[in-house]
Amino acid sequence: MATATNTRATRAQATAQRIDSARHPAARRIADVLRNRSEKPQVFVLDDLENIEQAVACGVELDSLYATESTVANGPHSFVGVDPDVPVHIIDDAVARSLFGGQKHSRIFALAHSPRSPKLVDLISTSGDIIVLDGVRLVGNIGAITRTACALGAAGVILLESGLRTTFDRRLIRASRGLVFATPVILASRAECADFIQREQLRVAALSADAVEALSSIGAVARRLAIVLGGERDGVSSELDALTTHRYAIPMTPNVESLNVSVAAGIALYEHRTW
Numbered sequence: 001m002a003t004a005t006n007t008r009a010t011r012a013q014a015t016a017q018r019i020d021s022a023r024h025p026a027a028r029r030i031a032d033v034l035r036n037r038s039e040k041p042q043v044f045v046l047d048d049l050e051n052i053e054q055a056v057a058c059g060v061e062l063d064s065l066y067a068t069e070s071t072v073a074n075g076p077h078s079f080v081g082v083d084p085d086v087p088v089h090i091i092d093d094a095v096a097r098s099l100f101g102g103q104k105h106s107r108i109f110a111l112a113h114s115p116r117s118p119k120l121v122d123l124i125s126t127s128g129d130i131i132v133l134d135g136v137r138l139v140g141n142i143g144a145i146t147r148t149a150c151a152l153g154a155a156g157v158i159l160l161e162s163g164l165r166t167t168f169d170r171r172l173i174r175a176s177r178g179l180v181f182a183t184p185v186i187l188a189s190r191a192e193c194a195d196f197i198q199r200e201q202l203r204v205a206a207l208s209a210d211a212v213e214a215l216s217s218i219g220a221v222a223r224r225l226a227i228v229l230g231g232e233r234d235g236v237s238s239e240l241d242a243l244t245t246h247r248y249a250i251p252m253t254p255n256v257e258s259l260n261v262s263v264a265a266g267i268a269l270y271e272h273r274t275w
């Protein structure tokens with residue numbers, strides 16, 4: 001099986017188009033996609049084998065695959081689950097470096113067609129807690145929380161004031177290990193989120209290091225929760241705090257002011273698990 005896969009990979013790489021100049025039409029296209037700051041990009045960049053395979057497993061359609069010369073020189077790469085008809089390109093290392101510029105340099109990447117962006121209504125009739133990140137802006141934290149939310153059975157993650165234009169952001173895809181395609185991650189305004197919570201009559205639990213009640217009592221809440229975590233600097237906003245029915249703290253030793261938000265999210269989801 002491994003031999004058959006490698007043979008197919010070697011064949012794909014033997015017939016691959018070579019990109020040896022930044023003026024090559026395929027290189028220009030990559031540059032355009034990397035430059036695109038649209039809220040609804042039609043095509044986006046997927047970095048690294050693991051994220052490409054995860055995205056494909058979640059139904060994302062690839063447009064084209066790219067590997068740098070030096071990566072190919074180290075042996076053939078198979079792409080598990082990838083349609084063998086997706087065109088493969090081998091790109092000169094210096095051209096790849098110049099395309100990525102100050103952004104992360106990728107040795108293996110793909111261009112992919114953007115799937116439909118999830119919406120708040122997609123969370124209706126789902127089960128599991130909903131994580132609301134109220135002003136969390138570090139993409140590494142959002143990605144780590146998305147991965148944990150997926151692992152611990154949350155219905156989705158709502159991002160308020162995250163600073164992201166799209167959830168098909170290269171940094172978020174990498175930080176979530178491609179799981180941003182497996183769990184709905186939704187960009188919304190505070191007003192839209194408040195409206196959704198009220199319409200769906202969701203119970204809201206806010207996490208704050210200053211809360212009086214210890215998180216260990218969250219297990220007593222039998223219903224699904226919207227679990228709100230605040231931003232790295234300012235904590236939970238007054239708009240979301242006004243909707244809160246429960247406030248919990250994760251007790252800490254007195255010499256620590258707060259936990260990293262992704263750690264707090266993981267502990268809360270685990271404490272409230274129903275499985």
Ligand SMILES: C[S@@+](CC[C@H](N)C(=O)[O-])C[C@H]1O[C@@H](n2cnc3c(N)ncnc32)[C@H](O)[C@@H]1O
Pocket residue numbers: 206207208209210228229230231232233234235236248249250251252257258259260261262264
């Ligand atoms: C880095 S903290 C923010 C610190 C911020 N100065 C504040 O006033 O909340 C980010 C978020 O993680 C959650 N958090 C961090 N430590 C926590 C703890 N010990 N108990 C409950 N939530 C915590 C809260 O939701 C907090 O808003």
